[in-house]
Amino acid sequence: MKQLSKVIIVSLIALMLVVGCQPATIETETPVVETAVPAQTDFTFGLSWNRKDLQLIQAWEDYMNKIAKEMAAEKGITINWVINVADGDVTRQASNIEDLISQDVDVIIARAEDSAAICASYDAAKEAGIPFITFDREAEGCTPDAHVGADSFNQAVSTGETFADLLEAKGVEGKCIELIGDLKDQNAVNRTEGWAKVEQERGAWETVYQVPTEYDPEKFTSGTKNGFSEYPDANCMFITTDAGWGLVQNALQEIGKLAKTGEEGHIWIASQDVDIPGYQGLMEGYMDVSTSYDAYNHAQALVETAISLVMGETLKSTSILVPGRVVTSENVRETENLWARDYGDYQGE
Amino acid sequence: MKMTIPQRLLNYAFYIALLAILLVFSLLTPNFLTSQNFIEMMHGFAPVLIMISGLALVVLTGAIDFSVGSIAFLVGSIGTYLMVMQEWPVWISLIIMIISGAIFGLINGLIVEVVKVNPLITTFGTMLAFRGMGYLIAGAKYIPIPRLLADLHGVKIGPIYVDILISIGLVIFLFFVQKRTVFGRHLMALGCNRENATKLGVKSPSVFIWAFVLSGLFAGIGSIFYIIQGGYMTPRMGQGLEFTGIAIIVIGGISLFGGEGSLLGLFLGIFTVYVIENGLQHLGLSPYVYPFLRGAIIFLAMYADSLKNRIRHVRKIQTVEEGGA
Numbered sequence: 001m002k003q004l005s006k007v008i009i010v011s012l013i014a015l016m017l018v019v020g021c022q023p024a025t026i027e028t029e030t031p032v033v034e035t036a037v038p039a040q041t042d043f044t045f046g047l048s049w050n051r052k053d054l055q056l057i058q059a060w061e062d063y064m065n066k067i068a069k070e071m072a073a074e075k076g077i078t079i080n081w082v083i084n085v086a087d088g089d090v091t092r093q094a095s096n097i098e099d100l101i102s103q104d105v106d107v108i109i110a111r112a113e114d115s116a117a118i119c120a121s122y123d124a125a126k127e128a129g130i131p132f133i134t135f136d137r138e139a140e141g142c143t144p145d146a147h148v149g150a151d152s153f154n155q156a157v158s159t160g161e162t163f164a165d166l167l168e169a170k171g172v173e174g175k176c177i178e179l180i181g182d183l184k185d186q187n188a189v190n191r192t193e194g195w196a197k198v199e200q201e202r203g204a205w206e207t208v209y210q211v212p213t214e215y216d217p218e219k220f221t222s223g224t225k226n227g228f229s230e231y232p233d234a235n236c237m238f239i240t241t242d243a244g245w246g247l248v249q250n251a252l253q254e255i256g257k258l259a260k261t262g263e264e265g266h267i268w269i270a271s272q273d274v275d276i277p278g279y280q281g282l283m284e285g286y287m288d289v290s291t292s293y294d295a296y297n298h299a300q301a302l303v304e305t306a307i308s309l310v311m312g313e314t315l316k317s318t319s320i321l322v323p324g325r326v327v328t329s330e331n332v333r334e335t336e337n338l339w340a341r342d343y344g345d346y347q348g349e
Numbered sequence: 350m351k352m353t354i355p356q357r358l359l360n361y362a363f364y365i366a367l368l369a370i371l372l373v374f375s376l377l378t379p380n381f382l383t384s385q386n387f388i389e390m391m392h393g394f395a396p397v398l399i400m401i402s403g404l405a406l407v408v409l410t411g412a413i414d415f416s417v418g419s420i421a422f423l424v425g426s427i428g429t430y431l432m433v434m435q436e437w438p439v440w441i442s443l444i445i446m447i448i449s450g451a452i453f454g455l456i457n458g459l460i461v462e463v464v465k466v467n468p469l470i471t472t473f474g475t476m477l478a479f480r481g482m483g484y485l486i487a488g489a490k491y492i493p494i495p496r497l498l499a500d501l502h503g504v505k506i507g508p509i510y511v512d513i514l515i516s517i518g519l520v521i522f523l524f525f526v527q528k529r530t531v532f533g534r535h536l537m538a539l540g541c542n543r544e545n546a547t548k549l550g551v552k553s554p555s556v557f558i559w560a561f562v563l564s565g566l567f568a569g570i571g572s573i574f575y576i577i578q579g580g581y582m583t584p585r586m587g588q589g590l591e592f593t594g595i596a597i598i599v600i601g602g603i604s605l606f607g608g609e610g611s612l613l614g615l616f617l618g619i620f621t622v623y624v625i626e627n628g629l630q631h632l633g634l635s636p637y638v639y640p641f642l643r644g645a646i647i648f649l650a651m652y653a654d655s656l657k658n659r660i661r662h663v664r665k666i667q668t669v670e671e672g673g674a
Contacts, residue, residue, distance in 0.1 A: 055488060218397070225393075229385070246583075250502050276491045
């Protein structure tokens with residue numbers, strides 16, 4: 001009997017030790033992948049651009065190439081790129097990604113033209129066993145292996161918070177006109193929601209008028225003019241992207257409402273991206289606040305994630321959102337690594 | 350044969366629908382039916398009106414040109430490259446822009462008429478190629494144009510912006526070309542029936558080539574007004590113009606099969622498309638309502654137009670039957 005008790009106690013202790021040594025359950029959407037020494041050292045990254053119509057996209061691509069070279073050298077691997085562009089055509093992007101799958105690339109990175117339609121491409125890649133990363137525009141209706149992008153909601157929140165501070169400090173009660181982006185673009189939706197959140201929480205302004213621009217240059221102009229025609233007492237604007245600042249600037253000038261910060265009749269302007277026109281608007285003192293869209297940091301996060309996936313490493317998180325930095329007309333000169341400064345042709349001071 | 354009152358009303362159904370739309374917008378928003386609003390709206394669409402007026406000539410021949418938006422973009426890229434990056438004098442750059450627009454149109458025309466490639470396939474290909482060339486030249490950037498040119502965006506004669514007057518003048522000029530010149534008559538004849546027109550002595554290749562040249566030329570001129578208005582060369586310039594342009598042309602009464610319609614119809618077409626957008630903006634509705642209302646209003650207007658055509662068709666049959674009896 002004594003012998004039997006000893007056996008039972010020892011067995012229980014052994015069982016407890018085994019259970020106690022198990023890792024805690026990780027609540028993450030990341031599929032758990034065993035870390036292993038890569039047998040493969042030569043990797044091909046497939047990159048599907050939905051379109052390549054902005055300098056920002058070229059900046060991303062250049063930074064990705066540069067960072068990939070540096071990281072590959074560090075890790076003793078080789079990275080080759082296969083890049084295709086869909087020219088804004090959802091169907092063509094699906095077919096381009098099929099091409100990447102048939103070329104048997106090691107990872108697919110896609111900036112989606114349509115956040116929902118990209119899920120069909122993700123499914124195809126998953127079936128072929130190729131990891132899939134969405135870049136900049138998050139997928140809707142599926143969860144790819146990773147998403148790398150800007151935190152567009154947080155971008156609008158940080159712009160909004162700084163803008164609220166500014167209006168409160170100047171004792172201004174804001175009546176704002178909002179130019180929204182393309183409602184098919186999740187970033188545009190996140191931005192309008194982020195702006196609305198701060199509006200509700202801080203009460204520093206009221207958005208009296210909203211126009212969906214679909215990023216159409218003509219609608220930036222007409223939206224501005226029609227907004228001020230309906231609300232002549234409006235004194236502030238929230239622009240979905242400061243890439244459209246030049247158009248808004250001309251529209252404001254034509255209706256006699258263009259004035260720099262500190263000048264009489266100044267329209268307070270909040271936006272995002274610090275794109276080339278926005279950089280100019282901040283430098284010239286017409287725009288007040290913008291949150292940067294940090295192309296270099298996005299590219300770095302993307303390459304790190306892609307390397308981790310192809311080398312079979314476990315990701316800490318499947319959603320890697322890179323925050324932006326708040327840039328104002330006060331600090332724009334001191335803010336470092338703004339891609340608009342590197343890629344733009346600002347001829348001012 | 351006399352038309353009944355309902356038939357008469359249906360004959361003008363499109364105009365009645367348009368008037369109804371104007372009335373609804375006017376009643377719902379006080380700042381819609383004002384001269385200032387209409388001037389601003391026309392100022393907004395002036396560059397587009399110029400760009401698509403050449404396209405309308407191609408459509409009158411029964412062909413199509415999908416590349417107008419890309420030509421406008423490429424011409425804008427060339428111009429800003431010369432003016433800003435190479436610091437060429439503005440006036441020389443503008444002349445080169447206009448000429449290059451015509452050259453790109455000529456390329457389309459030569460591919461269609463000499464290489465004998467279908468216009469749809471040709472211009473679909475050049476639409477991509479021209480845009481790609483534009484990106485190579487200007488680097489897909491937002492490029493601010495020289496101050497000298499940018500400052501022209503708000504120039505007015507009285508209360509009217511100069512670009513409105515120029516766009517109207519150019520469309521009227523093309524209307525006279527269509528109606529009062531041999532080239533215009535040949536254009537319409539080819540659009541009606543190419544085979545018969547050729548038998549009657551119309552030199553179809555040269556007429557087609559000239560139509561494409563004019564399409565490129567006007568896309569180039571429109572491009573100049575576009576960049577002046579925005580103050581920037583934008584990477585999205587002309588995107589989707591081929592489809593908006595064709596919609597405007599069709600609403601303006603120019604048949605996609607060619608040989609039917611008037612250049613003056615472009616005013617009606619562009620006014621209809623822009624008035625809807627303008628009215629919706631003035632209403633200040635939720636942004637999510639726009640696509641639905643835009644689609645519903647365009648459908649209503651087009652349905653009214655199709656009713657008119659149906660009545661015409663029925664009347665034609667009745668006339669033939671009465672003649673036969």
